[in-house]
Amino acid sequence: QPVHFHPAITHIAPHTATFLEIGPDPVLTTATQHTLHHLTQNTPEPHPTPLTTTTLTRKQPDTHALTHALAHLHTTGTPVDWTSWYPTTPPPATLELPSYAFQHERYWLAPPASTAGGEGVGHEDPVEARLWTAIEEEDVDTLTTTLQLDKDSPGITALLPALPVLSTWRRQHREQSAIDAWRYRIAWERLPESATAPALAGTWLVVVASGMEDHPAVHTATEALRGHGAEHRTLTVNDAAAHRDDLARQLADVSAEFTVAGVLSLLALDESPHPDHPSVSVGLTATTALVQALAGTEESGPLWCLTQGAVATAAGAPLPHPHQAQIWGFGRVAALEHTRLWGGLIDLPTAIDSETPVHIARCLVEGRPEDQIAIRSGAFGRRLERAPATAPVDTGWRPTGTTLITGGTGGLGAHVARWVAGHGAPRLHLVSRSGPDAPGAGELAEELTALGTEVTVTACDVSDRDALRELLRAIPAEHPLSAVIHASGIPENAPLAELDLAHVDDVLRPKALAATHLHELTADLDLSAFVLFSSGAAAWGSSRQASYAAANAYLDALAEHRRAQGLPATSLAWAPWSEAGMAADDAVIEYYHRRGMRPLATDLAIKSLQCALDQGDTAITIADIDWTTFPAGFTAQRPSPLLAPLSPSSPPDVGATESAAASGALRQQLAESTPVQQHHLLLRHIQTHAAAILGHSGIDAVPPAQPFQELGFDSLTAVEFGTRLSATTGVDLPPTLIFDHPTPKEMADFLRERLVDTEVTSEGRLLSELDRWDAGSEPSAVDASARRRIAGRLHLLLAKWDDSDHGSDRTTAHSELETATAEDIFELISDEFGKS
Numbered sequence: 001q002p003v004h005f006h007p008a009i010t011h012i013a014p015h016t017a018t019f020l021e022i023g024p025d026p027v028l029t030t031a032t033q034h035t036l037h038h039l040t041q042n043t044p045e046p047h048p049t050p051l052t053t054t055t056l057t058r059k060q061p062d063t064h065a066l067t068h069a070l071a072h073l074h075t076t077g078t079p080v081d082w083t084s085w086y087p088t089t090p091p092p093a094t095l096e097l098p099s100y101a102f103q104h105e106r107y108w109l110a111p112p113a114s115t116a117g118g119e120g121v122g123h124e125d126p127v128e129a130r131l132w133t134a135i136e137e138e139d140v141d142t143l144t145t146t147l148q149l150d151k152d153s154p155g156i157t158a159l160l161p162a163l164p165v166l167s168t169w170r171r172q173h174r175e176q177s178a179i180d181a182w183r184y185r186i187a188w189e190r191l192p193e194s195a196t197a198p199a200l201a202g203t204w205l206v207v208v209a210s211g212m213e214d215h216p217a218v219h220t221a222t223e224a225l226r227g228h229g230a231e232h233r234t235l236t237v238n239d240a241a242a243h244r245d246d247l248a249r250q251l252a253d254v255s256a257e258f259t260v261a262g263v264l265s266l267l268a269l270d271e272s273p274h275p276d277h278p279s280v281s282v283g284l285t286a287t288t289a290l291v292q293a294l295a296g297t298e299e300s301g302p303l304w305c306l307t308q309g310a311v312a313t314a315a316g317a318p319l320p321h322p323h324q325a326q327i328w329g330f331g332r333v334a335a336l337e338h339t340r341l342w343g344g345l346i347d348l349p350t351a352i353d354s355e356t357p358v359h360i361a362r363c364l365v366e367g368r369p370e371d372q373i374a375i376r377s378g379a380f381g382r383r384l385e386r387a388p389a390t391a392p393v394d395t396g397w398r399p400t401g402t403t404l405i406t407g408g409t410g411g412l413g414a415h416v417a418r419w420v421a422g423h424g425a426p427r428l429h430l431v432s433r434s435g436p437d438a439p440g441a442g443e444l445a446e447e448l449t450a451l452g453t454e455v456t457v458t459a460c461d462v463s464d465r466d467a468l469r470e471l472l473r474a475i476p477a478e479h480p481l482s483a484v485i486h487a488s489g490i491p492e493n494a495p496l497a498e499l500d501l502a503h504v505d506d507v508l509r510p511k512a513l514a515a516t517h518l519h520e521l522t523a524d525l526d527l528s529a530f531v532l533f534s535s536g537a538a539a540w541g542s543s544r545q546a547s548y549a550a551a552n553a554y555l556d557a558l559a560e561h562r563r564a565q566g567l568p569a570t571s572l573a574w575a576p577w578s579e580a581g582m583a584a585d586d587a588v589i590e591y592y593h594r595r596g597m598r599p600l601a602t603d604l605a606i607k608s609l610q611c612a613l614d615q616g617d618t619a620i621t622i623a624d625i626d627w628t629t630f631p632a633g634f635t636a637q638r639p640s641p642l643l644a645p646l647s648p649s650s651p652p653d654v655g656a657t658e659s660a661a662a663s664g665a666l667r668q669q670l671a672e673s674t675p676v677q678q679h680h681l682l683l684r685h686i687q688t689h690a691a692a693i694l695g696h697s698g699i700d701a702v703p704p705a706q707p708f709q710e711l712g713f714d715s716l717t718a719v720e721f722g723t724r725l726s727a728t729t730g731v732d733l734p735p736t737l738i739f740d741h742p743t744p745k746e747m748a749d750f751l752r753e754r755l756v757d758t759e760v761t762s763e764g765r766l767l768s769e770l771d772r773w774d775a776g777s778e779p780s781a782v783d784a785s786a787r788r789r790i791a792g793r794l795h796l797l798l799a800k801w802d803d804s805d806h807g808s809d810r811t812t813a814h815s816e817l818e819t820a821t822a823e824d825i826f827e828l829i830s831d832e833f834g835k836s
Contacts, residue, residue, distance in 0.1 A: 018078050019052040020069070026054040034145050051076050136170045138163045176389070179608050182575075182600070184621040185387035186539070187645075188313040188380035191370060198361040200230035202261025204301070205254060207290060209270040209283065210238045217308050218266050220352050224360035230261065237267060242286040247293035255297065262301030262343065262364065265290060268327040269308065277505035279463065279513035284326050284550060288499055295338050295497060302343030304364060305331055309350045311382075312560040313374050315618065319564055320350055322557035326512070328372070329553025332541030335371060337496045339637040340732055344371030369639040384540065385645050387620060389611055397529055397613035399425035402479045404472075406431050406462050406514060407488030409438035412533065412577065416485055417444065419606045421453040427479040428455050431471065432488065433510075435459025454479070462488065462514035469521055483529040484522060486515055486555075492548040495736070499546060507547035512554045519558060527568050529613055532559055534573040536597075539621045540634070540642060543719045556619045563618045570612050575623035577605055591717060594693070596629030633720070637727050666729060670756055678756060682748040689724045690744065693717055704745040708738040729755060 019036070021029045033052045053072050056065050074080045127146065134142035140151065140160070149156050204225050208218050213236060225232045235250060254260065267290065270283040277285075287305060294300050310324035319325075328345055335342040346363050348356060359375045372382035399420050407413040408430025417428055428448060432438050436445075436457045445455045460471050475481050489511040494503060515532060522530070537545045538552035552573065559571035576592055578599035589599050600608075600622065608622045631647040634640060666685065670678050687699035694712050696702065702711060713721065722737045731754050734740065741747040779787055 017050045018073065018076070019050060020073070021052075021054040023054070024056050025058045029054045030141065034141070051078075132170055135163060136167045138167050175604060175607060176611075178604055178624075179611055180386075180388040182604075182608060182622050182624050183387045183389065183611075184384050184539070184623060184646075185617075186619065186621075187383045187385045188374060189383050191373070191379045191381050193378065194362065198228050198358065198365040200225060200228045200261075200361055200364060202301070203231040203233060203258050205235055205260050205263045206232050207235045207237060207263060207265045207267060209267050209286060210236050212266065212269050215266070215269055216352055217269060217306065217348055220348065220356050221264055221266060221306060221360060224357035224364070225264070227357055228361040228365075232264075233258070237286050237290070242282075242289040244289045244292035244296075247289050248296055251293055251297055251300070255299065260300045263290075263294065263303045264364075265303060265305045268305060268310070268324045271321065271323040274501065274505075277501050279505050279509040280501060281323050281326065283324070284330060284504070285501060287327055287330065288496075288504065288546075291334050291338065291341070292497055292499070294341055300341070303341055304343040304346060306346050306348060306360075308348040310557060311347045311374050312557075312564070313376055313380050316564060317560075318350065319557055319560040322554055322561040325553045325557030326508075326550035328557075329538045329541075329549035329551070330546050332372075332553075333537070333543065333546040333549045334496060335638065336541050336543045337546075338732075339726075342371070342638075344373065347374040349376050369641055371638075372642060381641055383645050384621070384642050387617075389615055396610065398423055399483055400528065401482035402427040402429055402475050403483040403485065404429045404431065404475075404481060405485045405487060406518070407486075407510075407533075408432055409434065409441045409444065409457065410487070411579075413485075413487045414440070414444050415602055415606060416487060416609070417448055418451075419609070420483075420485075421448045421451040421455075425453050427476075428453050429471075429475065430455065430457045431460050431462060432457075433459060433461055461510075462486075462517060463509040465517045465521070468514075468517050472521055481522065481525055481527070483527060483531070484518055485529070485531040485533075486511075486518055487533040488514060489533070489548075489551070492545045494547075495544055495734075496546045497734070504547045504550075508551045508554075511548075511551040515555055515558055519562065523565075523567065530559075530562060530567065530569045531609070531613070532556075532569070532571040534571045534619075536573050536575045536621060536623055539573040539623075540640075543723070559619050570617055571619045572609060572612055572617075573619070573621040573623075574605070575600055575621075575625070577602055591720065594720070595633050596626040596631075598624040598626065600624055633723070637723065667755060670752075675752075678752055679748050682751050682755070683744055685728070686725070686744045686747050686751070689721065689728070693721055693724070702744060704748075705743050707742045708744075709742065713738055725751075731755065 019029075019032055021027065021032075029052050036050050036052065051072070053069050054065075055069050056062055060068070070080055070085070130142065131146045133139075134146060140156070140163075143159075143163075144151050144153075144156055147155070206218070206222055206225070208215070212218060213234070222232055222234075233254065235254065237247065265287060267286040268283040270286070271281050274280045274282050274285050291303065294303055305327050307321070307324040307327055309319060309321040310328060312319040328347075331342070331345045335344075344363070346360060348360075356375055359379050363370070363373050363375075363379060370381050374380045374382070403420050403425050405413050405417055405420070405428065408417055408428075409432040413430065413432070417430060421428060430441075430444075432441075434441070436442065436459065438457075441457050445457055448455045458471060460467050462468050472481065490507060492507050519530075532555040534552040534555045535545075535548065536542065537549040538556055541549060556571045556573065559569035562569035575597055576589065576599045578589065579602045592599065605622065612620050612622075625646075627646050628648060631640070631643050634643065635647075666681075669681055673681060683704055684699060687702040687704070690702045690708070690711065690713075691697070691699050694701070694717070708718070708721075718738045722733050725731075725737070726733045729751060731751070737747070741750045782790070
C-alpha cells in the first residue's frame, strides 16, 4: 500500500532534506523515494530528489551496510561525527586534501547505450523505456509510479493478469529486433555496362598452373587480353613445388624483359590437394606464393585472380567448385594487407560464351573500385546487405536422433550443446581432438545428462577421413545421425607475407578438410540440419587471417554447393562472441570495439542460430556492427563497394580521398622543413596515432624512446597502427612495423628515409655505411704509409664527431702528428685540402 505521510512533510523543502531509515531492514525507504520524487517533480520549480538511505539490510553484513550508509551521507554533505566511529583513543590523525580540483583521466570504456543492438535502439523516450522495463520485469511498484496510478485502481487491477504475457512479448520483441539487426547476407548487384568496347594496353602476365595451359578458362582470359588491345605472356607454375623465392626470380626475369601492365592468375583452377598438405589445394598454394613474390617486386601491375564456379549469385544457383572459393577468402585479406598490389577477384561462369571475354576485359579496365565480380549474363558486384527474418516459421527446427557437434568441448561447441540439449535432443555426440580429456568435458557431460540427453564424448580428428567414418558407424541405430554442427577450428594471427604451407595446412585442416569429410560421409543420410560455423573474416576479410578466411569462405561455398544438390546446409559467418570462441579475450574484444564491431551476447547468438535454421538460411552473417565507425577503418586504404549499401551516405571514394590528402599534406610539410624539423614532425605524427589507438588523451603518454610493446601494443593494435600510418603517409608499411622499429624515435627515422626525397642522415644509415666500409676494407690491402694516412684521417673524423672529450681527441690527434713523418704530413695535407 502507498505510504501516507503526515501533511507536514509537504511543507519541508525536500531538496534540502536527507531521509535516513533506522531499522534492521528497509521498510519505508522505497516508498519515501517514490513520494519525494513525485513531490519534487510537481513543485513550481522542480528540484533533484532528496537523498534517502537506510542503515541496515538483511542482504549485507551489518558493519558493511552501516559503513556504506555513513559514507553515503558524508559524501552528499551530511555532517558525520567520525570520532565516535573509530575505537582508538585518540582518534586517528586526519589529512587535509588539496584545495584544487583533481585532474581525472578515465581509462575504462563507457557502458554501451543499449544492449539490443538494433537500429534506433537507445533513443527511446526515458519514460516509455521505464514503463516497458517495469512491464518486462513485472515490477508493479514502478509500473504504478510511472502510470501515476494507485495499486487498487481499476486500470492496474485489469493490467496485472496480463503482465506475464506483456513481459514475454516485450522481451521476445527486443531480442528479435536485435537478431534482425545482426543478420546480413551476400547479394549480387548487376554492374552498369559501357556502350563502348573496353580497351586494354601494355603486356599482361598470365599465370597458369602446370597442366592447365589448355583449360577453356585460360583461353578465355587470354582472348580477353588479346582481343582488346593488350599483349600477354604466359608464366607456367608447378603448383605443388611453388615457392615465393622461385617465383620471385621468375618475375624478376620477366620484369627485365618487359614492363608488366597487370597480372592475371588462373592458378585457382587447380583444385587438387597438395601431396604433402592435403587440406590445401595446389591452387591456393601457388596463389599464396605468387602474392608473396609480387609483394617483393619493385613494379608490377595489379593482380587479378580468376576462378570458375566458385560463388553463387542467386539462391539455389549451382556452385560446382566450392574449393576455388578459398581464393576468394584469401583474396579479401590480400586486398587489406597488400592494397597497392591487389586488383580483385573475378568468377567465370561454368558455361563460357562469346560475351565472357568482353566482360573480363571490362572488369580489368573499369574494375576499381569493384574488386569482387561474378560474370554470368553480365557482370555482378558482391554486396553485403541486411537480412531481417521473415514471418515466423510455423514449425521451427528441433533435434531428433543423434546430433554430432565437432569442437563440442570448446567454448562455442559447449554453448551449442547446451542449446540442443535444452531443446530435447535425445542424444548428443561431442567430438574434439582431446575428447574426454578436454578441460571441463566431464562437467559438461554431466550438465547435459541432467537435462535428459544421452551424451557421448569422443576424441577424434575429424580431418582424418577413416577415423570419422568409424565414428559415424558407431552411432547407434536407435538414435541415427540427424544433424551435424561443425564448430571446430583454430585461430590465426599471422601476416600473409609470413605464411608457409605448414601453417596454412594447420588452419585449413580442422575446418575446411573436416567439413569436406563431413559432407561426403553424410551425403546419403537423412539429415535435418548441416550447420557450418564460418566467420566474418570470410564475409568481408580481416587482416592477418588469410588462411582462416580461405577456410571459412570454403564453408560458405560448401553450404551453397549442398543446397544446389538438394541437401540441407546452413553456414553462419559469426562476428566475435562476447563469452566464448576464439575472440573471447579482452584485448581482442577491445580491438573489435574500436573497429566498430560489438561482441555478440552469447544467449542472443544462440537464438540467432535457431532463427537461421527456422528461416532456412543457406549462408548468413551474424554481426553487431556500428556502421558509423566500421566502414571508416575498413576503407582507410581502399574503397569497398561490398559495404556500400550499409555505409553512411558519402562519396564512394571519400576515404581514399581523405587519406591521399593527409598523405600529401604531410609530404608537403616535410619538404618545407629542415632535417631536425622533419624528424620532430614525424615523431609527433607517430605519437598522435599511437596515443589515439591506446586511448590516451595526449602524446605525452607515448615517450619517444619507450618501446611500443611496453606502451601496451600487441599484434592486433599493431595492425591497426600500421594501417593508420599507411593511410596517412601513403607508404605501404609492413605488418611487422612496430617490431622492426620498436620505438617512436626509431620509427620516425625509418619513415623519414621513406618519405623524404633527399638523402637522409640518420644514426641507422650512418652506422650501416660504417659497417659496409669496414666489411669491404682490409688493412693488409694497402701499404704501411697508406694505413697511417687513413688512420690519421679517421682520428680527425673521430675528433669531429665525439664531443664528449675534446681535449683527449686533440691530444690523440696531436700525438699522431708528432709521430708522423714529413712525407705523411704532406700527404695528409694534400688528401685533406688538395694540392696547391
